[in-house]
Amino acid sequence: MDAIHEVLGRSALVSLTATAIALLLGVPLGTWLALSRLRGRRLMATFVNTGMAVPTVVIGLIVALFLWRSGPLGELELIYTLRGMIIAQILIATPLIAGITMAGLQALPPDLADQLRALGAGRAQLIVRLWLEARVPLLAAAMAGFGHAISEVGAATIVGGNIHGQTQVMTTSIVEQVGRGEFGEALIYAGVLLALAFTINALLTSVQQRAASWARS
Amino acid sequence: MRFRFPLAALIAIAAVGLPACGGDDDGGGTSSPPDRGRMLLATTTSTRDSGLLDELLPRFERQSGCSVKTLAVGSGEAMELGERRDADVLLVHSPEDEEAFMAEGHGASRKAVMHNDFVLLGPPDDPARIRQAADAPDALTRISEQEEPFASRGDDSGTHSKELSLWEAADVEPSGSWYFETGQGMGETLTIADQRQAYTLSDRGTFLATENLDSELLVEGGEDLLNPYHVIAVAGDEVNRECARAFSTWITSPGTQRAIGRFGVAEYGEPLFVPDAEG
Numbered sequence: 203m204d205a206i207h208e209v210l211g212r213s214a215l216v217s218l219t220a221t222a223i224a225l226l227l228g229v230p231l232g233t234w235l236a237l238s239r240l241r242g243r244r245l246m247a248t249f250v251n252t253g254m255a256v257p258t259v260v261i262g263l264i265v266a267l268f269l270w271r272s273g274p275l276g277e278l279e280l281i282y283t284l285r286g287m288i289i290a291q292i293l294i295a296t297p298l299i300a301g302i303t304m305a306g307l308q309a310l311p312p313d314l315a316d317q318l319r320a321l322g323a324g325r326a327q328l329i330v331r332l333w334l335e336a337r338v339p340l341l342a343a344a345m346a347g348f349g350h351a352i353s354e355v356g357a358a359t360i361v362g363g364n365i366h367g368q369t370q371v372m373t374t375s376i377v378e379q380v381g382r383g384e385f386g387e388a389l390i391y392a393g394v395l396l397a398l399a400f401t402i403n404a405l406l407t408s409v410q411q412r413a414a415s416w417a418r419s
Numbered sequence: 420m421r422f423r424f425p426l427a428a429l430i431a432i433a434a435v436g437l438p439a440c441g442g443d444d445d446g447g448g449t450s451s452p453p454d455r456g457r458m459l460l461a462t463t464t465s466t467r468d469s470g471l472l473d474e475l476l477p478r479f480e481r482q483s484g485c486s487v488k489t490l491a492v493g494s495g496e497a498m499e500l501g502e503r504r505d506a507d508v509l510l511v512h513s514p515e516d517e518e519a520f521m522a523e524g525h526g527a528s529r530k531a532v533m534h535n536d537f538v539l540l541g542p543p544d545d546p547a548r549i550r551q552a553a554d555a556p557d558a559l560t561r562i563s564e565q566e567e568p569f570a571s572r573g574d575d576s577g578t579h580s581k582e583l584s585l586w587e588a589a590d591v592e593p594s595g596s597w598y599f600e601t602g603q604g605m606g607e608t609l610t611i612a613d614q615r616q617a618y619t620l621s622d623r624g625t626f627l628a629t630e631n632l633d634s635e636l637l638v639e640g641g642e643d644l645l646n647p648y649h650v651i652a653v654a655g656d657e658v659n660r661e662c663a664r665a666f667s668t669w670i671t672s673p674g675t676q677r678a679i680g681r682f683g684v685a686e687y688g689e690p691l692f693v694p695d696a697e698g
Contacts (some may be wrong), residue, residue: 271614272631281614359603363611366573366600378602381492382575383499 206390213371216284217352220291221299224347228296229340232303233329237315247304253297258290259356265290266360282363287371290357295347302346306339306409307332342402342409349402353395452484458662460489461498461506463577464604466648467491469624469691471682478678479669485662491604493576501525501653508663509651510670513577517649527654527663530671533679533692534647537581538626539638540609541567541618549618555643556589563589566597568617572608573600577646582620585643609634622646624683624691647695671696 235247267273269281269289280286310332318328333340355373362369364378372391379388466472467489476487490497490506494513498520500506510532511517521529539549539558547565552558562569571593572579586593599617601608605625612619613632626636638644650670652663669675676694683691 282611359607363607364602365611366602368599370602374602378574381496381602383492383496 206387208367209370209372209375209391210394212284212369213352213373216287216371217291217348220288220351221295221344221348223288224292224295224299224351225344227292228299228343228347229303229333231296232300232343233307233333235300235304236307237329237332250297250300250304253293254301256297257356258294258350258354259360261293262290262357262360265293265357269361281361282365282369284362284369287358287362287369290361291351291354294354294357295351298350299343299347302339302343303336306336306343309339310335338405338412339409342405345402345405349398352398452482454486455484455662455665456486456659458485458487458507458659458666459500459505460487460508460510460666461496461500462489462491462510463494463497463512464491464606465512465578465622465625466510468604468606469622469628469683471624471679471692474682475670475675475678478675479666483662483665483669485659485665487662487666493572493574493579493604495575498525501651504653504655504657507653507659508666509653510648511577511651512646512648513580514647514649516580517651520651525654526651527660528667529649529651530667531695531697532648532650532670533676533695534645535622535624535692536639537578537620537644537646538623538636539618539620540612540626540632540634541637542616543633543635545635545637547618549637552638554641555585555638558638559585559589559593560591562618563591563593563597566595568612568615569593569598570608570612570615570617570619571598571600572605573602574604576605578605578620578622581646585620588643605629627683627687627691648692 231246231250235243235250265286266281268275269278269286270276271281280289314335315328315332318331323331352371353373355377358364358369358371358374359377362371362374364370364374370378372395376388376391379385460472460476462472468491472489476489479485480487490500492500494511494516497506497509497511498513498516501509501520502523502525509526517526517529520526537555539555541547541549547558547562547567549558549561552561571582601611603611605621606629608619609621609626609629609632611617613634618637619634623639626632650667652658652660652667676696679692679694680690683689
């Protein structure tokens with residue numbers, strides 16, 4: 203059995219890395235979805251919303267099918283590794299981050315983009331300005347992506363394998379501990395995950411309040 | 420006492436509800452038994468993964484009127500559930516723990532049901548050359564000397580404790596990066612061992628029932644690798660004692676024992692379990 207701090211550290215490492223990469227993918231995607239007037243935008247937004255709703259265990263299964271030795275990417279030997287888990291969590295967090303980014307930017311005052319353009323802002327300046335305006339929703343997107351990634355168990359089990367000392371994370375450890383009838387350590391991880399969920403939702407709530415106050419003003 | 424009530428029920432059903440119970444009868448029985456409530460059976464992942472319970476339990480439910488909920492867990496947790504009286508009956512394979520369980524007064528009865536055996540599996544090219552091993556402990560010694568990957572359940576299950584006792588017999592303290600623990604059930608561990616081209620210990624039934632494995636059976640036979648299952652009716656007032664007793668009688672009865680001996684022959688060409696009950 204792993205020491206508690208090892209499991210905590212591993213969970214944080216995997217999910218923080220996955221969230222960082224998911225931010226690099228999800229924020230531009232969400233921005234494009236919010237600002238673009240092109241065709242296909244709707245379809246893409248539907249995909250993102252679907253991605254937010256796909257059970258993580260399904261994503262785990264799909265990733266595993268690719269990473270198993272018999273799968274198309276089997277030669278990379280990523281199954282039952284932290285890198286494999288990071289890939290799965292990127293796929294889990296990216297739609298969430300893109301979706302919240304899109305909603306956050308759309309909640310900005312609708313004429314803000316036009317005003318900035320009138321003031322002579324270039325495309326890059328415009329986007330940076332909008333991101334700054336929407337910094338709280340963007341932070342919320344990052345937190346939600348991280349929260350979703352670190353708290354899921356299905357993909358972590360299938361892709362990671364819960365191997366002690368290598369790929370065991372908080373959630374897979376909880377499942378295992380309860381399976382052995384030992385609740386002590388499981389409750390510690392449960393407490394950590396609860397605290398995270400509370401923090402993240404407090405942030406999301408503050409975003410909603412802010413959006414509401416914009417709507418009123 | 421126990422036989423009079425079904426008889427009364429039978430008469431009542433014959434009088435009132437005969438048309439209602441056509442259709443899904445089990446040949447022998449002509450009536451539905453009285454509803455005796457829910458019974459929680461805690462058993463090991465190996466019995467579930469082999470498919471034996473799926474085949475047997477519907478017959479028990481029809482005959483006894485007990486509705487069975489099965490919880491497939493490691494033997495360790497199964498006995499925890501029994502100690503907490505959360506389970507009514509256990510079907511487990513961890514003899515030493517079972518004896519302790521009985522000695523502490525948690526069980527009302529314990530009977531031998533059947534056994535299967537464990538086998539050592541590994542990649543087909545067998546880098547540690549355990550095919551040539553004299554017995555299971557010798558095979559494990561070879562694996563540890565070559566530091567070839569070995570996947571352990573690491574979950575306090577009956578299979579895990581069997582594995583540990585084999586390491587003990589081999590006089591090896593398994594540790595190092597070649598030895599890893601999955602903390603999961605047998606099916607999952609077989610898949611992980613297969614993917615990592617690692618050796619592992621499995622019960623024969625789960626190995627035969629798990630598909631898509633490249634791993635091959637490398638070591639089998641020998642006293643060391645026997646895996647006996649016992650049924651334990653949990654003691655205590657909170658327990659559904661009637662069903663627990665009925666189950667433990669039923670699974671050791673000649674008819675069920677014959678069914679156990681036949682199970683898997685059609686699919687795998689050999690029985691997965693050998694019936695053990697006396698009488």
